[in-house]
Amino acid sequence: MTIFGISVVLLLSQLLLGLINGAFYAVLSLGLSVIFGTLGIINFAHGALFMMGAFIAWMLLEWLGIGYWPAIVLSPLIVGAFALVLEQVLIRRLYKLDHVYAFLLTFGVAMMIESLFQNAFGSAGKPYAVPPSLRGALDLDFMFLPYYRLWIVVASLVLCVVTWFAIERTSLGAKLRAATENAPIVQALGVNVPRMMTLTYAGGAVLAAIAGVLAAPIYSVSPHMGTDLVIVVFAVVVIGGMGSIKGSVIAGFGLGIIEGITRVVYPESSSTVIFLVMAIVLLVRPRGLFGRTS
Amino acid sequence: MSPITTPPVAGANDTRALIFAFALMLAGIVIAPFALYPVFLMKVMSFALFACGFNLLFGYAGIMSFGHAAFFGSGSYIAAWTVEALGFSPELALLAALVGGAAIGVVFGYIAIRRQGLYFAMVTLALAQLLYFACVQAPFTGGENGVHNAHRGAVFGLFSIESDLAAYAFVSIIFLAGFLLVARVVHSPFGQVLKATRDNEARALSLGYPVMRYKLIAFVLSSALAALAGGLKAIALGLATLTDVHFSTSGDVVLMTLLGGIGTLFGPVVGAVVASSMWEYLSRLGSWVTFIQGFIFVLCVLAFRRGIVGELAALFKTKL
Numbered sequence: 175m176t177i178f179g180i181s182v183v184l185l186l187s188q189l190l191l192g193l194i195n196g197a198f199y200a201v202l203s204l205g206l207s208v209i210f211g212t213l214g215i216i217n218f219a220h221g222a223l224f225m226m227g228a229f230i231a232w233m234l235l236e237w238l239g240i241g242y243w244p245a246i247v248l249s250p251l252i253v254g255a256f257a258l259v260l261e262q263v264l265i266r267r268l269y270k271l272d273h274v275y276a277f278l279l280t281f282g283v284a285m286m287i288e289s290l291f292q293n294a295f296g297s298a299g300k301p302y303a304v305p306p307s308l309r310g311a312l313d314l315d316f317m318f319l320p321y322y323r324l325w326i327v328v329a330s331l332v333l334c335v336v337t338w339f340a341i342e343r344t345s346l347g348a349k350l351r352a353a354t355e356n357a358p359i360v361q362a363l364g365v366n367v368p369r370m371m372t373l374t375y376a377g378g379a380v381l382a383a384i385a386g387v388l389a390a391p392i393y394s395v396s397p398h399m400g401t402d403l404v405i406v407v408f409a410v411v412v413i414g415g416m417g418s419i420k421g422s423v424i425a426g427f428g429l430g431i432i433e434g435i436t437r438v439v440y441p442e443s444s445s446t447v448i449f450l451v452m453a454i455v456l457l458v459r460p461r462g463l464f465g466r467t468s
Numbered sequence: 469m470s471p472i473t474t475p476p477v478a479g480a481n482d483t484r485a486l487i488f489a490f491a492l493m494l495a496g497i498v499i500a501p502f503a504l505y506p507v508f509l510m511k512v513m514s515f516a517l518f519a520c521g522f523n524l525l526f527g528y529a530g531i532m533s534f535g536h537a538a539f540f541g542s543g544s545y546i547a548a549w550t551v552e553a554l555g556f557s558p559e560l561a562l563l564a565a566l567v568g569g570a571a572i573g574v575v576f577g578y579i580a581i582r583r584q585g586l587y588f589a590m591v592t593l594a595l596a597q598l599l600y601f602a603c604v605q606a607p608f609t610g611g612e613n614g615v616h617n618a619h620r621g622a623v624f625g626l627f628s629i630e631s632d633l634a635a636y637a638f639v640s641i642i643f644l645a646g647f648l649l650v651a652r653v654v655h656s657p658f659g660q661v662l663k664a665t666r667d668n669e670a671r672a673l674s675l676g677y678p679v680m681r682y683k684l685i686a687f688v689l690s691s692a693l694a695a696l697a698g699g700l701k702a703i704a705l706g707l708a709t710l711t712d713v714h715f716s717t718s719g720d721v722v723l724m725t726l727l728g729g730i731g732t733l734f735g736p737v738v739g740a741v742v743a744s745s746m747w748e749y750l751s752r753l754g755s756w757v758t759f760i761q762g763f764i765f766v767l768c769v770l771a772f773r774r775g776i777v778g779e780l781a782a783l784f785k786t787k788l
Contacts, residue, residue, distance in 0.1 A: 216586045267770060274532050275769050277586055278726065281719060282765025289759035402597075405715065409594040412587065442605060449598035453579050456591065460582035 180438055186317055188434040194323055194392070196430020197330035201385040202407045203414060203422040204337055205378035211354050211417045212374040215265070215276040220407070221400025222284040223379045226253050227386025228395045229291060232302050242305035242391075250383035257379030261372045269371075284401075291397035299394025326388050333384060334423045341419065350374065354417070409452040415465020425463060485786040486651075489734050497640050506632040507704065512744045513643040514701035519724040519736030520650045521693025526722075527731030528654055529686040530666030534589040535596025536694050536721050538576065539569045541603065541713025543695030548615040548708035549608050557621050558629060558638065562699045569695020570688050572599070577687035581680060593715060600713045614709035618702060629703075639704050646693055651733055653689065662686055694721075723761060726768045729775030734788050738776050 202220060209217050217223075230249040234240040240248065260283065268276040304322045311318040341347035353360045353367050361367045386400075393399055414425030429448050437444040455463060500509050518540050525531050543565035550556040550564045580591040603609045610616070620635055622628040629635040653659050664672040665679050673679045702708045711717060720743070728739025750757050768775070774782060781788040 210586075216590060264766065264770065271773075273586055274589070275773065277532075277589060278722065279766055279769045281722075282762040282769065285719075285758050285762030285765065287762075289755060289762060292755050293759070405593055405597050408590040409597075412583070412590055412594065416587070445601045445604075446598050449594050449601075452591070452594055453598075456579050456582050 183317055185435070185438050188438045189431060190317075190319065190323060190434075192431040192434020192437070193427065194326050194430070195433060196427035197327050198385050198389060198403070198426075199407055199410045199430055200423045200426025201330045201333050201381055201388075202403070203410045203426050204334060204419060205381035205385075206407060206411055207414075207416055207419065207422045208337065208341070208381075209375055209378040210411075212350055213265075213269070213276075213371050215268075215273050215280070216408075217375075217378065218277060218280040218404065219260075219284040219287065220378070220382050221402075221404030222287040223253055223257065223382040223400070224386040224389070224403065225291065225395075225397060225400035226256070226287065227383030228302070228390040228393075228399060229295070229386075229397075230383075231387045231390050232300055232395045235302065242387075243307075246384065246387045249387050250380040253383035253386075254376045254380040258372060258376045261375040265375065266368070266372075284404075288397050288401065295397065297397060299396040299399075302390040302395050304391040322391060326392070329388060330385070333381065334419070337381065338419050338423075346370075406448055409448050411462075413448075413452050413455045413462055415462025417466065418462070418464040421462060421464030482787045485781075485784065485788060486733065489788050493734065493737065494644075497644075501633060501636050506636040508744075508748065510636055510639045510704035511701060512741055513639050514697045514704060515721070515724060515744055516737040516740035517643050517646045517700065518694050518697035519721050519728070519740045520647055521690045521697060522721045523725045523730065523732075523736040524650050524653060524693065525686055525690035526725060527735075528659060528666065529662040529683060531683060531687065532586070532589045533580075533592040533687070533690070534718050534722070535576070535592035535594075535715070536691070537713050537715060537717035538592075538596035538599045539573060539691040539694035540698035540701075540717060540721070541708075541710075542572055542599065543569045543698030544702040544708040544712040545603065545609055545615060545698075546695070547699030548618040548702040548706075551618040551621060551703070552615055553608070555621075557623060557625050558703050559623050561703060562642065562696060565699030565702075566692050566696045569698070570692035572695075573688040573691025574684075576691070577684045581684055581687065593718070596713070596715060596718060600710070600715070603710060603713050609708070609710075612710065614707055615702075616707045618706045618708070620703055620706065635704055639700055642696070642700055646696060647733075647737070650693070654733065658682070658685075719761075719765075723765055723768070725775075726773075727764065727775055729778035729781070729788075730773075732775070732777040732781060732788050735775050735777035742776065 202224060206217055206220055209215065227249050230252050231242070231245040234245045234248060235242075264279060264283070265276055268279060308322045308325050311320040312324065341350060349360060349365050350370060353365065353370060357367050389399070410425050410429055411422065413429065414421030429451065432451065433444055433447055436447040443450070497513075518536070522533070522536050525533055546568040547561040547565040550561045551558070556564065576592065576595050580588055580595065583591055604611060608615075620629045622630075623638055627634070627638075629638045661672065661677050661682055664675075665677070665682060669679055698708075698712055701712070724739035724743045725736050726739070727743055728737065729735025746760075747757060750760060753760070772779075777788050
């Protein structure tokens with residue numbers, strides 16, 4: 175079956191692939207956006223934290239025989255603890271300065287983390303098997319839908335909903351939003367804003383690490399798996415509008431799908447299409463699709 | 469908030485210090501080729517010019533671009549390609565690089581100027597990545613292999629710069645011209661407005677300055693200088709590669725400027741010399757170099773924000 179000379183099966187399989195990439199874009203841009211909203215910094219180390227999530231899951235399996243399901247809890251907790259220390263020891267010192275410095279700090283930290291993993295494990299990708307409980311595929315007559323890919327989409331949607339709920343519907347989230355608007359007043363009302371900032375950074379890191387564990391079985395685990403991804407996610411964040419959860423999710427999935435379609439229609443520009451969309455969005459609507467005016 | 473603040477008034481002392489520092493740099497350029505490998509020195513000067521161009525934007529206009537490799541890389545490709553495929557002489561190839569870099573700067577600047585602060589950094593980074601992928605696929609860049617065999621040729625078709633020392637003299641002249649241009653821009657009324665915009669954009673705007681236009685001009689100037697530097701590197705080394713457009717090169721130039729001193733005239737030059745020497749010396753460590761680069765980034769940001777020249781200037785209570 176073809177439409178406009180394009181095989182429908184090919185289109186659908188690329189759409190699915192796009193949806194999966196979009197799931198990662200959504201979760202990562204969500205974390206970036208939450209961190210930016212509260213701390214005012216752009217976390218360049220987000221890609222490195224994503225990579226750490228995947229690598230720690232791999233290490234748990236290879237060294238300790240700990241499987242996928244415990245790892246998807248343990249690995250993000252370890253990365254979250256690391257982020258907690260990172261925020262307390264380094265990032266904290268730069269809040270009073272221009273945010274450019276904190277951005278550059280996270281860039282340097284990302285370089286250090288990636289180099290450490292590269293020296294320890296080499297550049298080659300490490301395979302990570304799909305957990306037995308998610309092997310196999312759903313037969314949809316026209317194509318096979320592997321359960322694991324379905325799981326990625328479902329899991330990332332759940333993550334997005336949980337994050338939305340935590341920020342928009344809980345009292346902690348309300349304080350967080352208030353601190354975004356006016357931190358000194360919130361502090362004066364008795365909320366421990368610095369601790370909230372630490373927890374927010376760690377929370378963003380946990381999101382990135384969960385995405386990393388989700389990615390481990392389908393992308394090979396390598397020290398550089400996060401670097402190029404984080405730049406694409408920056409573009410996604412600019413398109414969606416920083417500080418908007420809805421923007422992150424819609425832009426993440428939408429751009430993943432656009433990328434998938436481009437891979438069928440015009441494969442040459444599949445790696446550039448998101449950046450092109452960003453340029454167009456900036457020209458038409460500089461604050462992003464769902465962003466508030468700053 | 470601006471990355472740096474410097475005292476506003478330049479006294480006679482400052483002028484003397486600047487002239488002294490310039491004489492020192494000039495002496496260094498004359499003596500260096502007798503002690504060190506000229507090709508390495510030409511690479512250092514290209515990066516120094518690149519950092520000067522970047523610093524014009526970051527240090528004086530307070531605009532953080534994280535995609536300057538796009539201009540350095542395009543300049544490098546344009547120069548190498550025009551020499552190799554069209555048989556341009558070096559000065560024409562550099563002119564082509566300069567014009568090409570400025571043109572890309574207009575487009576990128578026009579898009580990115582709509583966002584401020586860290587958004588600007590993200591947008592320029594993303595646009596640079598777009599150019600990177602375009603370079604990977606474009607037919608004239610040679611993909612992973614890059615453009616090789618770009619012979620240095622003869623300046624104006626008369627003066628051959630095939631020998632390393634002649635090329636060194638040529639690169640030195642272009643570098644000094646670029647450096648003096650930056651110094652002139654910084655001390656011009658235009659430069660004063662840039663600094664005013666950096667320190668308080670709302671006030672500059674309320675005084676009637678078309679801030680956006682000034683920013684865009686600064687961006688284009690900076691990208692043209694970066695492209696000139698890239699072209700210079702391509703002519704000196706005879707090759708252009710994907711590394712020149714890769715975002716790690718954008719990181720390199722930020723690090724050089726930060727290390728040397730943001731918003732100082734000589735900082736980017738000192739930063740380029742120190743950083744290039746360090747990478748050259750440490751290259752035997754292989755992949756650990758990235759770790760050390762990251763570590764220097766962290767160290768500079770946490771404890772050494774004024775950079776080498778900034779610290780010296782503070783020590784002597786002058787501007788450099």
